[in-house]
Amino acid sequence: MTYQNNFEKWQKKKELPEDLRSDLHKMAHDESKKEDAFGKTLSFGTGGMRSEMGAGTNRLNLFTIRKATKGVADYIQTFGHERANQGVVISFDGRRMSKEFAIETAATLARNGVKAYLFEDSRTTPQLSYSVRRLHTFMGVMITASHNPPEYNGYKVYGEDGAQLNLQAAEEVISFIEKVGDELQLSASNFDEYVKSGDIQIITTKVDEDYFHELSTILFDASLFNTTDLQVVFSPLHGVSGYTVQQIFERLQFKGLHIVQEQFKPNGEFPTVISANPEEKSAFEYAIRDGLKIQADLLLAIDPDGDRLGVAVKDENSYQLLTGNQTGAIILYYLLSRMEEYGVLPENGRIIKTIVTSNFGESIANHFGISTENVLTGFKFIGEKIDQYNKSGAYKFLFGYEESYGYLIKGFARDKDANQAILILTEAAAYYKKQGKSLLAVLQVxxxxxxxxxxxxxxxxxxGIEGAKLIKNALTELRDNPLEKIGELHVTEIQDYLKQTTSYTDGHPSVKISLPKSNVLKYTLEDGSWVCVRPSGTEPKIKYYIGVKSKTEKESNEQLEKVKNAMIELMESKLK
Structure with missing residues (x-):
């Protein structure tokens, strides 16, 4: 069926909400917009769905939410009545339509014989992950698009271990969604009736209290919070972490927390930020303003769904933003050194990081006799490993992280948890301040x-569709014509995670990669630098990750710029 046919079918749908009807009217004479919205079906990837909202088969709306949820329900039904009765817990962030999409998800599940648990108000992603485990549900759904622009939303699916679905389960769910067919043929469900019947259960704050208790167990010395003079400015960036963070710091009697008031309440329009992404310096504009007023030691910003933490540390009369790799290194060092101090560092301890995360953390872990495991990009792979360790007993999970500001200290949640991270990092800052050191000083050591x-x-x-083709073609080109040099540096090793092979340019035979297949290429250069290329799993982007190491900061900065600029220049011709 052509995009024109799909568009006409939607035009003829009588029970179409007014906002979607308006979208159809706006694109009626714009063929490119029409093709982008109706030229394909919104893909449900291994991490769920994320897209612009609006009318269309390739947009997130009540109909595509209904279709995805029908597929999830059909998948659950194959496991029998007991699993269907275990049900699915649903949470949502503060974006446009998030609550409406969550209600639609709960009602569709109930209509299809699957019990639903729905939070009465927005909660963070790690709280959803924890709730799957706490309520012993079979699956979980989080309605969020993280830090994407206001016109986006998303639908993430979790397994009963509290981690995002593993690859096999995700592929099975995708197959059931594809079988659903026409999303317009699915009838709406009566949410209120299912609440009355008990098929939908509204979750109370008891689950929150249990989560708060678990958070308290990650601390080494809770007394640091009510004895320190540390001053912290915090912003939830118009997201849903404000209430949770405020609660956990109040319970610790921490007096040094200063909240950016304009950004405290959830607001899906994100009115005070260019991007609600704590990786971006612009997201810290208001926090820096407040920090300078009180000469705060630390600025902390959490992204809108509460799973990623950004950090800035006072440096004389300004603030230095830390990268995710730097923050991860500081947290890891604090955890391992305090464990060693308390005599609780396990012999079989292990940290988990992604293949695009710095080797800095691995070097720190090695110093403490702790092993490191590398996994594919995506926190679901870290969650999957935690589950394997718990079942086999082979390793004790100590810390998991990724360069994109995601950290996990304890496995009571199985997705990145900014609530855990903000607690342990604040404790670390208070601990080192008592020794007369800032986090920057610790990093330099x-x-x-x-x-x-x-x-x-x-x-x-x-x-758009054309952009997706360009990204796909660029990666095909890299595979068909392997890179020999990046800038002036020769490539010595190529890891192709789609072919699951590591090949060497010196003639050594290729070896197999044991990780799952993924559309990722990683190059090691003659000086030990590395470059990794991958398409984003949630946004229309191609990403280049670069890592270097030298004996001095100056040498590293210079080398990083050289490799980065060479990679940008090399890829420009491949993306045309």
Whole structure:
């Protein structure tokens, strides 16, 4: 069926909400917009769905939400009545339509014989992950698009271990969604009736209290919070973490928390930020303003769905933003050194990081005799490993993280948890301040001991169907014509995670990669630098990750710029 046929079918749908009817009217004479909205079916990937909202088969709306949920329900039904009765817990962030999409999800599940548990108000992603485990549900759904622009929303699906669906389960769910067919043929469900019947259960704050208790168990010395003079400015960036963070710090009697008031309440329009992404310096504009007023030691910003933490540390009369790799290194060092101090560092301890995360953390872990495991990009792979460790007993999980500001200290949640991260990082800052040291001073000591690891990320946006083709073609070109050099540096090793092979340019035979297949290429260069190329799983982007290490900060910064600029220049011709 052509995009014109799909568009006409939607035009003829009588029970179409007014906002979607308006969208159809606006694109009626714009063939490119019409093709983008109706030229394909919104894909449900291994992490769920994320898209612009609006009318169309390739947009997130009540009909595509209904279709995805019908597929999830059909998948659950194959496991029998007991699993269907275990049900699905649903949470949502503060974006446009998030609550409406959550209600639609709950009602569709109930209509199809699956019990639904729905939070009465917005909660963070890690709280959803925890609730799957706490309520012993079979699955979970989080309605969120993280830090994407206001016109986006998303639908993430979790397994009963509290982690995002593993690859096999995700592929099975996708197959059931594809079988559903025409989303317009699915009838709406009566939410209120299912609440009355008990098929939908509204979740009370008891689950929150249990989560708050678990958070308290990650601390080494809770007394640091009510004895320190540490001053912290915090912003939830118009997201849903404000209430949770405020609660956990109040319970610890921490007097040094200052909240950016304009950004405290959830607001899906994100009116005070260019991007609600704590990786971006612009997201800290208001926090820096407040920090300078009170000379705060630390600025902390959490992204809108509460799973990623950004950090800035006072540096004389300004603030230095830390990268995700730097924050991860500081948290890891604090965890391992305090465990060693308390005599609780396990012999079989292990940290987990992604293949695009700095090797800095691995060097720190090695110093403490702790092993490191690398997994594919995506926190679901870290959650999957935690579950494997718990079942086999082979390793004790100590810390999981990724360069994109995601951290997990304890496995009571199985997705990245900014609530855990903000607690342990604040405790670390208070601990080191008592010793007369800032987090920047700690970082410099780690660099001197382990080498100056520096990293960069370049994201190139290519929107629409045509953009997706350009990204696909660029990666095909890299495989068909393997890179021999990046800039002036020769490539010594190529890891192709789609072919699951590591090949060497010196003639050594290729070896198999044991990780799952993924459309990722990683190059190691003659000086030990590395570059990784992958398409984003949630946005219309191709990403280049670069990592270098030298004996001095100056050398590392210079080398990083050289490799980054060479990679950008090399890829420009491949994306045309």
């Amino acid at each position: 780690l660099y001197k001991e382990h080498g100056y690891y520096k990293e960069a990320l370049v994201s190139i946006t290519k929107k």
